Amino acid sequence: MPLTLKPSISGDVARLEIVGDVDGSTAPLVRDAVDKLLGSSPRALVLQVEQLGYMSSAGLRVLIFAKQKSPALTIYMVKPQPPIVDTLKKTGFYDGVYVTDTEPESGPAPV
Amino acid sequence: MQPLTLPGTLDALQPIRDYVKDLAKEAGLDDSAVYNLCLAVDEIATNVILHGYEESGLSGDVTIGGGVEEDKLVVRLHDHGKSYDPKKHSLPDDEALSRPLDEREIGGLGIALALDGVDDLQYETNEKGNTHSFIVKAPNVFCPPEYEEGARALSDEHRKLGILLSISRSLGQEIQLDRLLTLIVSEVTSAMEAERSSLLLFDPASNQLVSKVAEGMSTREIRVPLGVGIAGATAQTRITINIPDAYQDERFNRSYDKASGFRTRSILSAPIIGQNGKLVGVVQVLNKINKQSFTSDDERFLEAICIHLGIALERAEMVEAYLQGQILTKSLQLAREIQMGLVPKDFPAFPNISSIDIYAALEPALDVGGDLYDYFLLDKNRICFIIGDVSDKGVPAALFMAMVRTAFRMAATGSHEAIGPIMEKLNDFLCASNHSQMFVTVFAGILDLRTGEIEYADGGHEPPYIVHARGGATMIEKVGGIALGFMPEYQFRCGQIQLEPGDSLILYTDGITEAMNSDRHLFSAERIQETLDRTATGITAQALTKIVLGGVAAFVAGAHQNDDITLLVIRYAGN
Numbered sequence: 102m103p104l105t106l107k108p109s110i111s112g113d114v115a116r117l118e119i120v121g122d123v124d125g126s127t128a129p130l131v132r133d134a135v136d137k138l139l140g141s142s143p144r145a146l147v148l149q150v151e152q153l154g155y156m157s158s159a160g161l162r163v164l165i166f167a168k169q170k171s172p173a174l175t176i177y178m179v180k181p182q183p184p185i186v187d188t189l190k191k192t193g194f195y196d197g198v199y200v201t202d203t204e205p206e207s208g209p210a211p212v
Numbered sequence: 213m214q215p216l217t218l219p220g221t222l223d224a225l226q227p228i229r230d231y232v233k234d235l236a237k238e239a240g241l242d243d244s245a246v247y248n249l250c251l252a253v254d255e256i257a258t259n260v261i262l263h264g265y266e267e268s269g270l271s272g273d274v275t276i277g278g279g280v281e282e283d284k285l286v287v288r289l290h291d292h293g294k295s296y297d298p299k300k301h302s303l304p305d306d307e308a309l310s311r312p313l314d315e316r317e318i319g320g321l322g323i324a325l326a327l328d329g330v331d332d333l334q335y336e337t338n339e340k341g342n343t344h345s346f347i348v349k350a351p352n353v354f355c356p357p358e359y360e361e362g363a364r365a366l367s368d369e370h371r372k373l374g375i376l377l378s379i380s381r382s383l384g385q386e387i388q389l390d391r392l393l394t395l396i397v398s399e400v401t402s403a404m405e406a407e408r409s410s411l412l413l414f415d416p417a418s419n420q421l422v423s424k425v426a427e428g429m430s431t432r433e434i435r436v437p438l439g440v441g442i443a444g445a446t447a448q449t450r451i452t453i454n455i456p457d458a459y460q461d462e463r464f465n466r467s468y469d470k471a472s473g474f475r476t477r478s479i480l481s482a483p484i485i486g487q488n489g490k491l492v493g494v495v496q497v498l499n500k501i502n503k504q505s506f507t508s509d510d511e512r513f514l515e516a517i518c519i520h521l522g523i524a525l526e527r528a529e530m531v532e533a534y535l536q537g538q539i540l541t542k543s544l545q546l547a548r549e550i551q552m553g554l555v556p557k558d559f560p561a562f563p564n565i566s567s568i569d570i571y572a573a574l575e576p577a578l579d580v581g582g583d584l585y586d587y588f589l590l591d592k593n594r595i596c597f598i599i600g601d602v603s604d605k606g607v608p609a610a611l612f613m614a615m616v617r618t619a620f621r622m623a624a625t626g627s628h629e630a631i632g633p634i635m636e637k638l639n640d641f642l643c644a645s646n647h648s649q650m651f652v653t654v655f656a657g658i659l660d661l662r663t664g665e666i667e668y669a670d671g672g673h674e675p676p677y678i679v680h681a682r683g684g685a686t687m688i689e690k691v692g693g694i695a696l697g698f699m700p701e702y703q704f705r706c707g708q709i710q711l712e713p714g715d716s717l718i719l720y721t722d723g724i725t726e727a728m729n730s731d732r733h734l735f736s737a738e739r740i741q742e743t744l745d746r747t748a749t750g751i752t753a754q755a756l757t758k759i760v761l762g763g764v765a766a767f768v769a770g771a772h773q774n775d776d777i778t779l780l781v782i783r784y785a786g787n
Contacts, residue, residue, distance in 0.1 A: 102226075122226065122229075124222075124225045124226070124229070124254055124258065125222050125225055125254075125258035125261070125262065126222035126223060126225050126226070155229070155247075155250070155251075155254075157251060157254050157255055157258065157322065157325070158255055158258075158321035158322035158324075158325055159258065159322075161321055162318055162321070164313055165313050165314070165316045165318060168312070168313035168314040168316075169313075169314045172314045176313075183244075184243075184244065184247040184248075184251075187244070187247075187248075188251070188325065191324075191325065191328055192309060192321055192324065192325070193309035193310050193311075194313065196310070197312060197313040198313075
């Protein structure tokens with residue numbers, strides 16, 4: 102499924118809606134989008150992934166990239182599909198991001 | 213699915229995943245297994261493209277293919293890039309996986325996901341290129357341990373269903389009973405994982421089981437009365453009998469083991485019941501391989517197989533009966549051809565002899581009765597004739613009838629004797645050659661064309677009529693005699709009949725008098741008399757024949773004809 106990215110910034114929260122598949126060929130596009138969003142030094146990165154159909158390790162590396170670039174950044178993943186959650190759990194990423202069903206409001210990150 | 217070859221670039225990843233997804237769904241994998249397999253192939257394909265081709269400065273294709281092999285789905289990814297064995301790559305350990313994301317290593321995640329997503333990942337490299345094989349058990353992949361027992365049971369059920377289907381299919385293709393029986397025994401032995409099987413069919417006539425096929429036994433037929441032995445008990449009770457140790461069961465007959473040298477341990481014996489609850493036979497399975505005895509699951513499975521055996525056996529019996537019917541039909545056709553080929557059918561019979569007018573008709577019944585008639589000149593002044601009815605039916609009757617006709621001609625033409633001695637010769641010949649206990653009723657005579665006088669002899673045949681030239685008909689009060697073929701040296705008395713010019717002699721077989729209508733009334737001699745009484749004077753032999761046969765046909769009005777109908781009319785015109 103072709104990838105569609107919808108980035109937006111609201112206060113100190115950067116949002117990226119990801120629709121489609123993230124694999125070795127499309128992950129660089131996600132990485133570029135995240136890179137641009139991090140330029141505004143957001144406190145949180147909210148990835149809206151309800152329509153993310155597939156994510157390989159290339160997608161996971163984007164998350165590593167984001168955290169390495171902004172170690173204080175809180176990453177949210179909103180409504181990921183079960184196989185994506187499965188991948189996050191298998192690789193230990195589930196503990197490194199906040200998986201939620203509701204989009205966090207601008208404000209302090211949960212601790 | 214046909215393998216798919218694509219240029220080895222990252223653009224190939226999506227089509228590769230689509231291909232694998234289709235393949236996995238086709239193999240019956242669940243959504244989670246489909247996703248994990250796609251992920252595994254995708255991760256390895258990404259490595260092949262990035263490391264095997266691009267980073268190595270190489271270019272080439274990747275080919276994806278595969279399919280179900282036995283109980284596994286095998287997906288193969290083939291490339292010509294730099295060799296890269298995923299299993300030799302170091303994988304992140306638990307400690308590495310639990311580190312904060314910003315301290316994570318970039319590499320190794322993909323291979324970890326790939327190995328996690330399949331049951332086995334094999335790698336092979338040679339001069340033809342590199343092949344990754346992704347192997348997933350189909351269709352019950354990722355079965356939680358608590359369901360494994362259930363899965364094993366399901367898998368066993370699946371195997372049994374497969375066997376049942378295969379038995380049903382192979383039995384359905386075999387319609388010849390003998391071959392079917394052998395096939396059944398071998399299929400049952402294999403399906404039940406037993407050492408031997410035997411099949412006994414129920415013979416309702418003797419109320420016994422008859423062994424048809426027993427592996428390892430001689431072809432000698434064994435008969436078992438119902439209720440005797442294990443097979444007999446199975447047949448009588450119609451209940452499956454499971455015996456864990458044959459030698460501990462008093463019903464077990466050890467003589468079969470003694471005769472064959474086989475050692476029976478466990479026995480499973482099940483009845484084969486056909487449609488309408490009819491007992492078809494018993495199947496026995498001996499010695500469960502690698503196990504002490506048969507289980508209750510085996511009992512149920514053999515009973516399920518027996519349902520198919522019942523259908524196959526009844527069907528084969530029906531086919532055999534049909535084929536027997538076909539043979540019978542052919543044999544009757546042959547009999548009819550023999551019969552019709554022997555009686556004279558060209559009329560007028562003697563076109564150059566104005567003093568005589570002969571006409572005859574023989575309408576064979578469906579199952580051919582063995583009627584005959586014949587006439588021929590003994591010399592220029594005398595005509596010899598015969599009408600007869602063989603006691604049996606079918607081909608044997610037709611052959612006997614042919615013998616009667618030939619022997620009669622030989623006896624008559626070989627001498628100029630009177631009809632009595634001719635009949636005696638014929639009778640003696642038939643008695644001497646009659647091994648099948650058939651006999652023939654005959655009325656035969658010699659007509660002197662100069663005088664109209666007939667000398668006749670009767671061998672238990674129907675009494676003839678004379679249709680008078682002046683009108684009316686008379687039944688001949690014939691001199692008695694017995695049918696030919698069972699009492700040698702019988703002396704036939706002769707009688708005389710005087711035909712006046714214009715008189716007709718009517719000879720017939722009992723197919724006419726015993727022709728039956730749908731009310732089960734017979735045409736009878738009285739109706740012959742009535743019919744003949746009403747006929748006009750001066751009509752030809754052919755016209756008389758048609759009137760009588762027409763009368764019979766009108767009487768029976770289409771009812772089934774049980775016997776041959778034969779009529780011989782001899783009209784004497786006088787000098």
